[in-house]
Amino acid sequence: MILGIALTNNFGTHAATWRMPHVDPNAYTNIDVTVEHVRTAERGGLQFIFIADRLFLYGNLAEANPLFNMDPIITLAAVTQATKKIGLIATVSTTFTEPYLMARQLKALDVISRGRVGWNAIPSYEPDAFANFGKIPPPRENKYERLHESIQVIQSLWGSWGYDAGKPDQSGTYANSVHIRTINMHGKYVGARGPLPIPPSDQGQPVIVMPASSHYGLHAAAMYADVIIGMPSSIEESLALRKTILNTVSEAGRDPKEIKFIVFVGFTIGETKQKALDTRRALDVHTDLKMQLTRLCAYLGLKQELTQLDEPLDPIQLKSLRPHPYDQRSIEAVRLAKEGWSPREILSHAIFDPYPTVVGTAEQVADHLQEWFEADAADGFMMNFDDFHTEISNFVDQVVPILRNRGLFHEDYEGTTLRDHLGLSPHYGLDPRIAKTAKWPDL
Amino acid sequence: MILGIALTNNFGTHAATWRMPHVDPNAYTNIDVTVEHVRTAERGGLQFIFIADRLFLYGNLAEANPLFNMDPIITLAAVTQATKKIGLIATVSTTFTEPYLMARQLKALDVISRGRVGWNAIPSYEPDAFANFGKIPPPRENKYERLHESIQVIQSLWGSWGYDAGKPDQSGTYANSVHIRTINMHGKYVGARGPLPIPPSDQGQPVIVMPASSHYGLHAAAMYADVIIGMPSSIEESLALRKTILNTVSEAGRDPKEIKFIVFVGFTIGETKQKALDTRRALDVHTDLKMQLTRLCAYLGLKQELTQLDEPLDPIQLKSLRPHPYDQRSIEAVRLAKEGWSPREILSHAIFDPYPTVVGTAEQVADHLQEWFEADAADGFMMNFDDFHTEISNFVDQVVPILRNRGLFHEDYEGTTLRDHLGLSPHYGLDPRIAKTAKWPDL
Known part of the structure; x- marks a missing residue:
């Protein structure tokens, strides 16, 4: 890989x-x-x-x-x-x-x-x-x-x-x-x-x-x-x-x-999925989420604007969810909404990154790479990190050993x-x- | 400087x-x-x-x-x-x-x-x-x-x-x-x-x-x-x-x-002027000196070709020397010929370098820099060396201390x-x- x-x-x-x-x-x-x-x-x-x-x-x-x-x-x-x-x-x-x-x-x-x-x-x-x-x-x-x-x-x-x-x-x-x-x-x-x-x-x-x-x-x-x-x-x-x-x-x-x-x-990458989401969320705090929220509405298939950022969707909203059947982001957004995540938390899952993003544990990151690699979807990966200061070493110290244990990545x-x-x-x-x-x- | x-x-x-x-x-x-x-x-x-x-x-x-x-x-x-x-x-x-x-x-x-x-x-x-x-x-x-x-x-x-x-x-x-x-x-x-x-x-x-x-x-x-x-x-x-x-x-x-x-x-740079000339000469050995020799003839004002590379000029040649009065290279070539240097040795003095060159001791190099600097001929010097492997350290270890002792070059x-x-x-x-x-x- x-x-x-x-x-x-x-x-x-x-x-x-x-x-x-x-x-x-x-x-x-x-x-x-x-x-x-x-x-x-x-x-x-x-x-x-x-x-x-x-x-x-x-x-x-x-x-x-x-x-x-x-x-x-x-x-x-x-x-x-x-x-x-x-x-x-x-x-x-x-x-x-x-x-x-x-x-x-x-x-x-x-x-x-x-x-x-x-x-x-x-x-x-x-x-x-x-x-x-x-x-x-x-x-x-x-x-x-x-x-x-x-x-x-x-x-x-x-x-x-x-x-x-x-x-x-x-x-x-x-x-x-x-x-x-x-x-x-x-x-x-x-x-x-x-x-x-x-x-x-x-x-x-x-x-x-x-x-x-x-x-x-x-x-x-x-x-x-x-x-x-x-x-x-x-x-x-x-x-x-x-x-x-x-x-x-x-x-x-x-x-x-x-x-x-x-x-x-x-x-x-975080010790737990929640910690990874918190890391992403800490970055989003400094970001104007208005445009992303409008985009989320569209991907959820909602006709009315989302006004609550930190509350899960209410039963009426949940009932009117309409995923676009061929859009991975839309399917993912609807799934997260149904699981009870608030709009801000859904955005913390990085669903609007221009490429597939995993916000999760080292195991989950390794799983993603393994799944794509073993499906023959790619020979390798161009990785993007929110924060180079922490995430490059997280990847090297936590994900690389898992990939090596699984025989997916070279030893040297x-x-x-x-x-x-x-x-x-x-x-x-x-x-x-x-x-x-x-x-x-x-x- | x-x-x-x-x-x-x-x-x-x-x-x-x-x-x-x-x-x-x-x-x-x-x-x-x-x-x-x-x-x-x-x-x-x-x-x-x-x-x-x-x-x-x-x-x-x-x-x-x-x-x-x-x-x-x-x-x-x-x-x-x-x-x-x-x-x-x-x-x-x-x-x-x-x-x-x-x-x-x-x-x-x-x-x-x-x-x-x-x-x-x-x-x-x-x-x-x-x-x-x-x-x-x-x-x-x-x-x-x-x-x-x-x-x-x-x-x-x-x-x-x-x-x-x-x-x-x-x-x-x-x-x-x-x-x-x-x-x-x-x-x-x-x-x-x-x-x-x-x-x-x-x-x-x-x-x-x-x-x-x-x-x-x-x-x-x-x-x-x-x-x-x-x-x-x-x-x-x-x-x-x-x-x-x-x-x-x-x-x-x-x-x-x-x-x-x-x-x-x-x-x-050499421990003695002769050693510096020998260094230059060792390089010239690998060079076709024909064109330089023709040029030397012209600068000496000689009408006949120089055929002896390693013998000083003979009395007849010495008598017919004619320096070009305004050409520094010609004056220098004639002076060296009169001192009894052979054509090869005259060329070892690097008289045909495109800039003034000193082939000599660290003191002589420092003297040249001091003379130009104190005459207000320049604020500084772009130095060229025949051989970077040896001459840069020769300059740094031997000439720089002299220049510093003479108060001509900064300490740091x-x-x-x-x-x-x-x-x-x-x-x-x-x-x-x-x-x-x-x-x-x-x-």
Whole structure:
């Protein structure tokens, strides 16, 4: 089972975490906090941490910290020197940076980390991001056209210093420069001559991670990704998504076995389920629940507004509950209401997190992971925590031992590179199967 | 006296250093070597290290390592976690990267390093660099037009999260978001809306370093630079350059006292002058000296080729020596020939290094620095070493104590930031004196 953490902003995924007394309110800019979180994850043998990104200010700063990291790639470069084994995945958009610079930064980072880097390759689409580059967004298809060109140029640049160039020989040549070649790729959006003067890293080149998004996005992921990330809300949805992905991968001429499928999940861990709910509730106290309450009404199928936050639903309300039969969140909300939880307590179950979240004991968290994993719904999990300061160590100290006892999680890192940790086969340069079908004037 | 090291490629400035038995031939990709060099410099209280850059493969890889670092900003981000005080200056070209991304990476690096970052802001002009971006170079003036726009956008983005936004208050607001503002700058080449979601670093924002180059370059440096770097070949040339710089700075409406002037210098240090010459000679053995020999002929004013490498010049040759009266290198070459040094030995004096180089004892190195410093030829020095593995510690252990005894160099760092080390006044955002004269539609 592959386990990683979405480490966004040093606080956690809940907007009120920065207010908690045990949290450093300046954690957003404090690299020591990042290092501590990543070291804890490494202590637990987790395969990777992942840093998402947006190219604009996200969030209301009067109320809460910026939701995203200051700069994923700079942060991870710093983290390389404070960790040894854990994989480091950075999100970098293909929309605004030239491939030569992205190829250089990502491969330098991979070399410096001794082969532990993954690149979450995404295009940008948000008008707010384009505004920060003095531009307006192009049509949807265009954005993927540039992504295709960028990834192919980047992978070709990565491969431009061939393995056959050898290692420096002090009594002979520094490199066999016949195997360090130009690429001469010039497309509609981007191009580069090369070569990129960086030899192979310990894993060759960075692992490619991509989200399973819309049609165009999925098609791109099927062509290039070593790891595909999804956000299904149930095992059934995950199995269906996985099937779509595997078909698309086959259509792209690749073997579905080459690819790892990772899904989002969230956890709040407590000694008892009640303690976990209390932890979540303590965060919700600092949150304006009005919008969530309106949303809860809709998911419960109630026509009248919920006015009582701390009382269970009354018999009339309970009678008029109408779950949406295909919506997991709605079914869950109705079930909790019938069990007698108050609206605030129902919200403490984190039913409106964008991914399935378990608010419960370490056993319950392990059960969730086991159930999904054994149903073949995923190869691994991208974990989200409300509060990194407490939940990463809770997971490592309480859940990891259970998973190991059940034979579901490795006892130690299999090797030294991210490719080793994920069980991926070697890969260097642009995949020749992809190169064959791509339309480049000089290929 | 300000002292820093130009740390290019982990080996040194001589192309044969990678062949020396005491050198790790894989140092180009080994971050531990970089860390060791920087830590040694920090042990000596040196104010900064500086990483130059070229956006293409530079050098003949059959013969020697790539001349430049894999990626300056990624390397320095890693170094932040292995050092505490020393300043970290990265070269980043304004020609290919969008200002929002440069502003973000440089300020994130400045925050993560706790205020130790400098940005060597240069445009690219080499056709080889443009080829790696699928482009051809524009006319010379254009390249500075984009540099002006980029620096102004970047400094404005740096200032967009104002000091008055305050620190997070757990019982109140995260930030006073009135003081986190858009910049809305849109020029001919680049633009950004902002804000950049990064608060002030310990020194506010990165120090700006710029070279004293041609007319356009000097004009730009006079407008933005905190530190200006020159490469004069003599004290007289340095005094003249300094005067030109100070006049240009005044014309730009700034106080020349705000600016530090740093000059390039090179050292090979030995217990005796002869031992230093032997060190240099041991490197030259691995070098094809043919071109240097031809050059030496020209500088000696000889009409016939020099064929003897290891014999002093014969009486006929000595009689026909003709130094170029205004060329420091030629005068020096003739002086050495007359002293009886062989051509190979004359070359061991490093007379063809692009900056003044002392091949000699720690005392002689200290004398050179003292002479230039006391003549007011510079505020400090950008030091180059043939071999970082040995020369950085030679300098720190042997020259620094002499400089301290003579009262020329500080006993310890004055503060924690690069701005502190360089004695620069505070500066945040775009200088209002520059903003006033700049032509931006929305300013």
